[in-house]
Amino acid sequence: MAREPLSVVVTTFNNADTIEACLASVHFADDILVLDSGSTDTTRDIAAHAGARVDVKPFAGYSAQKQAAIDLALHRWVLLLDSDEALPAAAAERVCRALESPDVAGFELLRREWVFWRWQSDRARLNHYVRLFDRTRARMSGHEVHESIVVDGPVRRLDAVIDHYGERDIEGRVDKANRYSSLQVHDRRTRTPRHLRLRMVVYPTVAFLRYYLWRGHWRGGWAGFVAARVHAFYAFLKYAKLYELRVSGRLRLGASLRDEGRDE
Known part of the structure; x- marks a missing residue:
């Protein structure tokens, strides 16, 4: 069954060490947009080489920057990732399956954290966030930090886990x-x-x-x-x-x- 076309959006700033793995994990997307806020490393070169559309905008705050990236997406359905996150193959399959006939305005995904030198325990509670959504029915919350997607409509949780590499030390x-x-x-x-x-x-x-x-x-x-x-x-x-x-x-x-x- 054909699925809805998908845009992946990522905001970056000096993320050359993680952006390649992030973008490689969403190679199946129909559109990948990287909005950079003035990196001085090779982040933009890596993103362009990976096939992403790359745009540059001075950093306006976490929420505003992500909203600007969402606004640049080509498709109605958007997957929002951070530059230090990656989507494992099993999660990618579930995302594609969810978009075959989406009956909600957004989907929550779980997130597994890398904690200094190991992954968090599989038996620890995973955080969950709206990351896959119909952008015509969603917006960023506007908070300066711990910003989130606010969805106008029903939300369902997917059994899909994002890997978050976060702070390494x-x-x-x-x-x-x-x-x-x-x-x-x-x-x-x-x-x-x-x-x-x-x-x-x-x-x-x-x-x-x-x-x-x-x-x-x-x-x-x-x-x-x-x-x-x-x-x-x-x-x-x-x-x-x-x-x-x-x-x-x-x-x-x-x-x-x-x-x-x-x-x-």
Whole structure:
């Protein structure tokens, strides 16, 4: 049975180490669009060599950049990937099958995380995100960080897993926690939550336990433990920076709004 034509869209910035594997995993797509935000490495050359259409746009924020990429897609159905993600063969088959007669406006896909030096345990909880969607019925959420696809219509979850390579070391994960926490504060600067000092004390422990125990990352050995600790630190930074903003009235974003980096 013929399927709906598919556009794959990817946003990039200095992702020469991951973009080739990302694009190779979606070779079956009818259209591949890479929107780069000014890479100084060979990202654009690699993407063009892989057969992708390559466009360049100064980074406008995670959500706005991805929406710009979606708007450049040639087809109605879009698969949104990050530059450090890849679609295994089994997931590609399920995506193609879902597009044979799509009866919803979007599909959620699961995501498996590379945690420093190993894949997360198969028995840990996988995050799930809308990544395959009818772009005439969907849009980016507009958040500065942890942006998502908002779908006008029903959504169904596919039994398809995206491999996410993310940060390869602890330093990269901590840097990301620092950058993303500043962006979250920028997102919430006009609606600061109450009891910030109590949240700074309590919530990091709650975040650690939820990530490590409830989501099952304890099954990932020391990699899971370290990731849970960094996640707790991220939770602490969000509230500490909100408190700093409240008492000083200043928020320093540095280069975080200009650096496309890698998504969660």
